[in-house]
Amino acid sequence: MKRRQFLTGSVAGAAVAGTALATPAIAQDVKQWKMVTAWPKNLPGPGVAAQMLADRITALSGGRIEVKLFAAGELVPGRGVFDAVSEGTAELYHAVPAYWGSKSKGILLFGSQPFGLRADEQFGWLQHGGGQALYDEMYGRFGIKPFLCGNSGPQMAGWFRTEINSVEDLKGLKFRTTGLASEMANKLGMAAQAMGGKDMFQALQTGALDAGEFIGPWTDSALGFYQVAKNYYWPGVGEPSSAEECGVNAEAFGDLPDDLKQAVSLACESLYNPVWTEYTTKHAQSLKALVAEHGVQVKKLPDDVIAAMGKAAAEVIDELRQDDDELVKRIAESFVSYRDLVGGYMTYADNGQMNARASVMGY
Known part of the structure; x- marks a missing residue:
């Protein structure tokens, strides 16, 4: 990003950029970072959030880190972004921990857990319940410094x-x-399959899938699932929330001066709530439109x-708590401890409200 463009684009960033102007040696040392993502460019929800993160790191660094975003397939496949950053092909990625179970099942707890933590609780676990240290330890095995960013x-x-x-209707369901x-899902007799949103649409259309979940009304509307399945x-008890993450190549992050490390960290942390609340707002608007304009039938899963x-x-x-990997066991125990702690409190707090x-209001 040129300095003139940056100065006219951000009042907050201008103060930081002004510091760079006073120190030409620093201003000349601009790092060009590649961000690879698991999403199509500007996909409503995660694709939008990825671009927001790229822009915010650039801004908070005073233009000393210029982040260029590469959508899924432009530099590496969407599911290849973890390895690309681990190996140094790119400096950072935007994705979700749920995609990296083949690396370690312990990773999966940092993104979402069936009947697990809500979005605010997930952030609370990492920030105040010891989760971030475990997150760092696990991803450190792969040369990555991880941050939640939405x-x-x-x-x-x-x-x-x-x-x-x-329950019988679930058995054999390709999901x-x-x-x-x-x-x-597999424990319930379903045939769980992982694939991207576009592939999920095509599989539902052809009958290769019987059902599937992706994210929620906002993103799901953009992908057109309502055209091929109306129920x-x-x-979504499988994912009471789903954290988005930024993984940074550990060597590249370690080479940054302290102020730029802080800029990357704060860029991620400062986006968590805006991204979450945008999803909440757009999900609500989109669900209303799905019902009113597209005849979608919104139904509750049976109690059984x-x-x-x-x-x-x-x-x-329980299987994670008994895993052969000692780190996975510690992650699982930490998660369960925090879940039970805040879950007990929520009986009186958010759940009560x-x-x-x-x-009174009916909603």
Whole structure:
């Protein structure tokens, strides 16, 4: 980014850029960083958030780090971004931890967990419950420094071509999902499959998939799932929230001076709430439009299905607590401890408030 463009584009950044003007040696030392993402460019939700992060790192660094975004497939495939950053092909990526279970199942807990943490609780675990140190330790094995930088909030249970009336209806169902939700689905007799949003649309269209979940109404609308499946089920207990992450090549991050390390860290942290609340707002608007304009049927999963999912989810977490990898066990124990701590409090706090509002307002 040219200095003149930067100065006219950000009042806050101008103060930082002014410092660079006073120090020509620093101004000349501009780092050109490549960000690879798991998303199509500007995909509503994660694609938009990725560009916001690239722009914010550039701004908060005073233009001393120029981040150029490469969407999925432009430099590396979407599912190849972790390895690209680990190996130094790119300096950072934007994706979700749910995609890296093949590296270690312990990674999956940092993004989402069936019947697990909400978006605010997920951030709380990392910031105040010891989660970030474990996050750093796990990703350090792969030469990556990780940061949470957003959250999609509660996801939906998914798009189904046929109605779900009992647990038996799930058996043999070809279902797109990711992360620990895949393991929960498999325990229920479903055939969980991981694929991108565009591939999920085509698979639903051809019948290669019977159902699938991606993110939520905002992103799902843009991908057109309502055109091939009209039954949209909730609640998305497989992912009560889904954190988005920025992974930075550890060597590149370590080479930064302290102020630029702080700029990268603050860029990620400062976007978590804006990204989350944008998802919440756009999800609400999009769901209303899906029903009114596209005839989508929003349906609640039967209680016995939710109960069966809960049982399967508990087994998934218990297996992580008994994993052969000592670090995975520590991550799982930390997650369970924080979940139980805040879960007990939420009975009186947010859950109490939401239940009270619903009893009076109906929502």
